[in-house]
Amino acid sequence: EVQVVESGGGLVQPGGSLTLSCAASGLPFANFWMTWGRQAPGKGLEWVANIKGDGSEKHYVDSVNGRFTISRDNAKESLYLQMNSLRAEDTAVYFCSSGGHMDVWGKGTTVTVS
């Protein structure tokens, strides 16, 4: 069974930085695209970024491009999201999901920028 578990959320001041982590299991991690999504309080879902299995290809939504960096460590079967220059509008629950098309989701980790 595929499982992904996010961690690293918290309270950060505007302009600050935070790194989220996602531990994956039950899949050949190095062969899978991985994705970050988010959901602001009371709002809908937003696709944020994804990364190819070997890390050679990355894509971002415009609103985070240049501020967020997605990366992975295949030996640790882990996905990361480095978030810099955080803004109030980045406040959300951040979800990790397996696959390029968001196959299996974790429960999320909450980021509050205030």
Added chain:
Amino acid sequence: DIQMTQSPSSLSASVGDRVTITCRASQGIRNNLGWFQQKPGKAPKRLIYAASTLESAVPSRFSGSGSGTEFTLTISSLQPEDFATYYCLQHNSYPYTFGQGTKLEIK
């Protein structure tokens, strides 16, 4: 960016009803669309991928159809556990985009 317009934004229905939710893409996306269910305080769960393929363990009362710019999610006979918010996601071109969601409520 491709805009996904989902309708209706909310829907009241009764157990046993047949309901249909629609997603329209601002440009053609072939069949590169998924449908997700989210219950309050929970992670989303993918129900359908490639527009019409049911995920394993998803009940057969759920079905998806469409290609190009218009897609539908149908629940043939609503069950109490189906009351949730539903989203479509296009993954044809970057940035991937979700519909704004359809909240399905009990009448």
